Amino acid sequence: MTSPKVKLTPLLKLFSDLKSELKPVSGRSRVSVNSSVNRIFSKDIFAKYDNPPFDNSAIDGFAINEETRSISRDFFLLEGLLRPGSSSNVVLKKNEGIRILTGAPIPCGTTRIIFKENTKELDQKIHFVQDDYKESNIRLKGEDFKKGDLLFKKGNQIRITDLPLLIGSGNSSVSIFKPLKVGLITTGNELNPNIKKQSESFILDTNSVPLKTLLGYWGYSIINIGGVGDDLELLRKKIFDNLERVDVLVTTGGVSTGQEDFVSQLLKREAQLINWRIAIKPGRPFICAKLGTKYIFGLPGNPVAAFICALIVLRPSLGRIGGEKAWFKPLSIKTKANFNKYKRPGRTEFLRANFNSENGFVSIYPFEGSGRVSSLSWSNGIVELPEREQNIKMGDLVDFIPYESFF
Known part of the structure; x- marks a missing residue:
């Protein structure tokens, strides 16, 4: 029956x-950024500062002032070294240059920063050996984000990769859903x-x-x-x-x-x-x-x-x-099936699976019992077979969801 x-x-x-x-x-509360990972923003988050906060050098080299790039390949070298974390009153005049380190504020009059490797120093002069005109090598104030920019919307979950942006924008604490x-x-x-x-x-x-x-x-x-x-x-x-x-x-x-x-x-x-x-x-x-x-x-x-x-x-x-605005959807990747499978139409199936990153194929656990806990340890993700899917053959593309997508 x-x-x-x-x-x-x-x-x-x-x-x-x-x-x-x-x-x-x-409810809502406020927490330090240090303990904010996996929490959910209860308010929109805006930048409190510009980033970078000032124009600075992207490389170690020489800050130079050149009126046009075709006039001279020699620049007079001023004494000194501009370091990050220090200020300077240096003003570069035409065809002058000064040593500068990555992250240091650029002096007034700078038109670009050149690599030390592309120059030779001789008699207090910088001489170009070779040049690359494509980059100024200057990080401009606010080129990453500006004060007042919207950085995160209410309902977003905070990830580890969000921490540098929160800290760099001056948000040392954030409003979250409890x-x-x-x-x-x-x-x-x-x-x-x-x-x-x-x-x-x-x-x-x-x-x-x-x-x-x-x-x-x-x-x-x-x-x-x-x-x-x-x-x-x-x-x-x-x-x-x-x-x-x-x-x-x-x-x-x-x-x-x-x-x-x-x-x-x-x-x-x-x-x-x-x-x-x-x-x-x-x-x-x-x-x-x-x-x-x-x-x-x-x-x-x-x-x-x-x-x-x-x-x-x-x-x-x-x-x-808990306050997430978007419905969570795990990352899935298309992989080749290392199996044949007939599935009853009308239901979605999740097969315990092991993806081989070397050959790009995914295998499934050979037994289907829901009490076989060894299958969870054997697998590194699941294959999702949609409701309308019926016959899967060796080499067909299937959706593989790594377990890491959920953690």
Whole structure:
């Protein structure tokens, strides 16, 4: 006897629903740039200074004043050396030059800076041996950005590569959305939290630590609420006792349609369902709902499905709730398939994959079970097969998403 066909929500429809439904819930605070990475701007950021703050030399060489570049190849060399971090009252007259180091303010009258390697010094004169007329080698005041320029928009996440710009523009502290407080609950009678002891009746909890680590990478405050067995009333108490402590709740397990899948039963009965059961593999039972003012995301219990759902759905969802303006989309690259694969149409599949940078081919894990945690360690990313894709043949181009795109 076949089970009745269940209507599943396509992944893109789920994303559309979440974009419409999810709203920022975080307050605002101000932090030092030193501790700002992965935080989200709560205000537009403007430059407080010009960069560079003054005209300066881009090279070590000679600052010269030449009226036209065809008149003379010899310049009178003034005494002295212009260094970065010091000021000078030197004024260069026509056909005069002076030694200068990279970063030093250029003296008045300078028309360009020339490389020392292109000259010879003789009798207090600089003589061109060869010349390159293409570059002035002068960094002009404000050529990078000017005071008052808009540098970052509200809702952008701060990356390590943004720090030089923030510091260089005079923004030593920034206004951010407070990090989300994310509560984590694992469910299941079978889970054993004791990693040092295995039992014939229990399995080790392989979801909690990876999920807490992911949430930490993404910049959130983690509240580890702990585990609860397959008991509806105990689950209800665990959720309601901790609801005010968190901004968002994330659960694992108990989200399918079984007799003891109590997370889905509870949310169907007492929460506003946003979506349940999506057309992806792995991760079909994923559920999201709103209980009062708090969002709850129920991940599958199988560790591979939980991990993939966290990357694909939880990451952009938490970003939106935490204040990110743009819906997070991981970097994907086109690579050649080192496999043949038939896929059922109508669902998006994410295959654990290993990309070989030497030959440009990507292989997939040979077994599909969502409990095979060894597949996560073996892989360095996932291959996304879109909903309409069916037959993938060796050498076909596929979308590979490195795990680093999510961290």
